[in-house]
Amino acid sequence: MSQELKDWQAQRHAELSGPDSWLGMQGLFWLEPGENRVGSSENCRVQLPSGPAHLGDLIWAGELLSWQPLAGSARELQTDRSGQPSAVDHENLSFFIVDREGRLAARVRDRDWAARQPFAGLSYFPAAAEWAIEAEWQVLAPPLSMEVPNVTGELKTVLVSHKAVFNVAGQYVELLPMSVGEHEVFFVFRDRTSGKETYGAGRFLKVLPAVDGKIRLDFNHAYNPPCAFTPFATCPLPPPENWLPFAVPAGEMKPGA
Structure with missing residues (x-):
């Protein structure tokens, strides 16, 4: 590590x-x-x-x-x-x-x-270099207007101008960002570990902005949203486009795992 x-x-x-x-x-x-x-x-x-x-x-x-x-x-x-x-x-x-x-x-x-109840700590998958992926950062033209739900059922409209495109074991995959800022890009995703080894509503991933049309997605830094720890958070849920069709055994596991 x-x-x-x-x-x-x-x-x-x-x-x-x-x-x-x-x-x-x-x-x-x-x-x-x-x-x-x-x-x-x-x-x-x-x-x-x-x-x-x-x-x-x-x-x-x-x-x-x-x-x-x-x-x-x-x-x-x-x-x-x-x-x-x-x-x-x-x-x-x-x-x-x-x-x-x-x-x-x-x-x-x-x-x-x-x-009253000290924090028991977090569990992680073993660090895996293969889950630090260099993806293509492609422009969406025109931009996509996406309705993103949160855990309370409310919808927020997000305008998406780029997508991360990469391959895992021969599968072509796209991830849409929830936000793109000057210092970081924020994704919300689900995968085949969700609800099993990881939190059922998905995980968050923050990465550095793209450089020269490439963006590095290090899933070893995938982490639980606040709603994994409290019912009093209003976390965004991953859109269907960000439901990955395979397991991502990297990053944080669900609390108590």
Whole structure:
């Protein structure tokens, strides 16, 4: 195993075992325009697992979202639409707002989660050089408009301008990216290990951008989506075009494997 792959696996472990891990998520609560009560009471739209019956209110007015605690001054909150969202902390609890195609939801996290159940770690297939594949990066003309579902059943329209094309054991394969950025290209895929050795809803893969019409797909870096660790994530699902007709025994295995 290369040092680069060892470092990546160590980073994954640190991310999932830390206080801000997906394993610490305690709830996902969809907001309504207007006032949204936050607290441990049953009549709160955002229900905290502990703390005051009424901690404060999230106020959604048009494009603005603000937090009004019962004790203290109001402040405007940023969602995750354009980067790191604003967090509201109370003792061991923290919550922040996610924007999903104009719908807002509060994600509640317990930052002390590991004290109750420490992270058991991840399992991986043995590193395999044959699963670091150099693919052709071909232009789609015209671009493809693709409806991508997430685990909640909602659809997001993705405009795809390129595809990765490669061969495995004589089989011609195409993978469509979910997003193409300046620093990385993001794929969501399924294969014949899905639901067996790996997470049933598929896996994620991030790679460096293409160079000179080639893109390197290193499936040793395939990893579980957040929804493999918590029901409070809204992960995209692989489109049918990205259902590979063979097993990819590389990268992360399903949690607990």
